[in-house]
Amino acid sequence: MIYETAPAKINLTLDTLFKRDDGYHEIAMVMTTVDLNDRLSFQKRKDKKIVVEIEHNYVPDDHKNLAYRAAKLMMDTYNLEQGVTITIDKDIPVSAGLAGGSADAAASMRGINRLFNLNRPLKELSDLGIQIGTDIPFCIYNKTAICEGRGEKITFLNKPPSAWVILAKPDLGISSPDVFKALNLNDVHHVDTRMCEEAITTGDYKMLCQSLSNRLEPVSMAMHPEIEKIKNNMLQCGADGALMSGSGPTVYGLAQKESQAKKIYNAVNGCCNEVYLVRLLG
Ligand code: ATP
Numbered sequence: 001m002i003y004e005t006a007p008a009k010i011n012l013t014l015d016t017l018f019k020r021d022d023g024y025h026e027i028a029m030v031m032t033t034v035d036l037n038d039r040l041s042f043q044k045r046k047d048k049k050i051v052v053e054i055e056h057n058y059v060p061d062d063h064k065n066l067a068y069r070a071a072k073l074m075m076d077t078y079n080l081e082q083g084v085t086i087t088i089d090k091d092i093p094v095s096a097g098l099a100g101g102s103a104d105a106a107a108s109m110r111g112i113n114r115l116f117n118l119n120r121p122l123k124e125l126s127d128l129g130i131q132i133g134t135d136i137p138f139c140i141y142n143k144t145a146i147c148e149g150r151g152e153k154i155t156f157l158n159k160p161p162s163a164w165v166i167l168a169k170p171d172l173g174i175s176s177p178d179v180f181k182a183l184n185l186n187d188v189h190h191v192d193t194r195m196c197e198e199a200i201t202t203g204d205y206k207m208l209c210q211s212l213s214n215r216l217e218p219v220s221m222a223m224h225p226e227i228e229k230i231k232n233n234m235l236q237c238g239a240d241g242a243l244m245s246g247s248g249p250t251v252y253g254l255a256q257k258e259s260q261a262k263k264i265y266n267a268v269n270g271c272c273n274e275v276y277l278v279r280l281l282g
Contacts (some may be wrong), residue, residue, distance in 0.1 A: 007102035007142055007281060008092045009135065010165065010245045010252055014202075014214040016183060018224060019039050025180060027134070030157070030196045032144040033281040034165050035253075038090050038104055040067065045083035050075070058095070058134035070105035073110040075126060078120075082159060093169045093274050097233040097246030099135040106139030107274040120207040126129040128150065134255040135246075140212050142228040144282040146197060157281040160207040164261035166234065170226045170248040179247040183219050191215050209254055210242030220248035227251060230268055237267040254280075 012030040020026055040241070045051070050071045052061045058066065064235075067086050076078065086108055092100035109125045110117070122140050129136030134151035146155045190214040199207035221228040227244055230251045234242040238260050239253030255261040265277045 001239040002109040002111050002115045004040045004042070006038040006040060006092070006100075006107035006139070008036045008098040008100060008103060009033050010098065011214055012160070012208070012212055012241070013191050013193050013196045014216055014246065015159075015187065015193055016206040016215045017181075018185065026149065026192045027151065027193075028146065028148045029151075030144070030146050030200070031138050032160055033142050034167070034278045035281050036092055036098070036167065036276055038088055038092050038107070039099060040089070040104060040107045040111060041087045042108070043085045044115060045085055047079070047083050048075075049083040051083070053085065054090060056090050058093070059088075059090065060153045066105040066132060069127065069200040070108040071112055073128060074109055078116070078118055078190045080112075080116055082116075083158065086111070092250045093250065095173050096169045096250040097174070097244065097248045098167070098244065098250055099139060099246065102133050103139045103151065105129065105132055106136050106142075107142065121246035126154065140223075142281075143217045144200060146193065155183050158203070160200050160208060161203050162256075163205065163240075163280045164255045164258065165278050165280055166239070166253045166255065166264045166268065166280065167231050167250055167276040168234070168252070168259060168272040169178045170224070170272050171274070172224055172226065172231060172249055174220055174224065174248045176247040178218050179216050179223070182223070183216065187218070189213075189218060190213050205240070205256065212241045212243040212246070212254075214243055216247050219245040220244060224249060226228060228273060230272065233268055233271070234264050239264050
């Protein structure tokens with residue numbers, strides 16, 4: 001049996017630069033991980049099936065599961081003769097903007113790489129994974145990085161300064177394609193990717209908080225005003241910075257002192273049923 005941990009990611013920045021000829025947006029985003037994890041285990045099968053075991057109302061256990069798709073990609077690419085049973089113990093909220101599905105897919109690629117002693121370098125898995133989703137190359141490594149292109153051009157950064165992270169997911173679903181469709185690239189929303197990079201390189205926590213920015217945030221907020229309310233609530237309660245992650249709806253706040261983090265946690269706990277107090281990993 002092989003085990004893998006799949007941490008949730010947050011966007012410290014997310015910028016959309018232009019729409020490409022292939023229909024995807026050219027993006028630039030600084031991402032890091034937090035210690036909120038799915039746990040996966042992998043076992044070889046005697047047959048050639050891929051079996052996903054997961055107990056969750058909103059996550060499929062068939063070929064639609066991203067871990068299944070990743071396993072299929074690995075089997076086809078490396079001509080594996082045996083199947084695999086993947087068990088997923090899920091803690092990352094679903095459809096949240098925290099890349100839970102991508103984290104599971106990436107963990108499956110790493111897990112199968114080890115289970116079958118393929119010894120493929122992570123770069124190769126990352127290049128393969130982009131076929132399944134934008135966030136998968138990042139999730140293969142789980143470090144702190146700038147992801148550009150469609151998400152596949154990865155530049156690693158230092159670990160960010162240590163901080164508490166309060167994650168709050170309002171009880172609503174957002175479809176990433178709908179957010180991208182509603183995005184108007186002519187609307188001005190400055191995202192300073194370089195400032196975020198500099199803040200991380202120099203370990204400047206204050207600058208990091210100032211640089212948090214997400215091009216999709218106003219789009220999702222216009223669809224669901226609750227997102228803005230949660231963000232304002234976090235800032236009023238003393239968060240050093242706050243931002244919506246991905247296409248939302250999860251909003252996170254950063255705090256350096258534990259007492260400050262607990263205050264923010266308690267304030268948003270009343271209005272959201274999924275609230276987590278975790279740490280930046282990076
Ligand atoms: P992203 O930030 O990459 O857009 P997300 O955090 O918004 O991702 P996910 O939690 O990854 O969203 O799930 C999005 C959809 O993918 C859901 O409809 C879910 O049912 C489906 N899905 C398929 N496999 C998984 C999985 N292993 N874990 C979570 N969701 C999965």
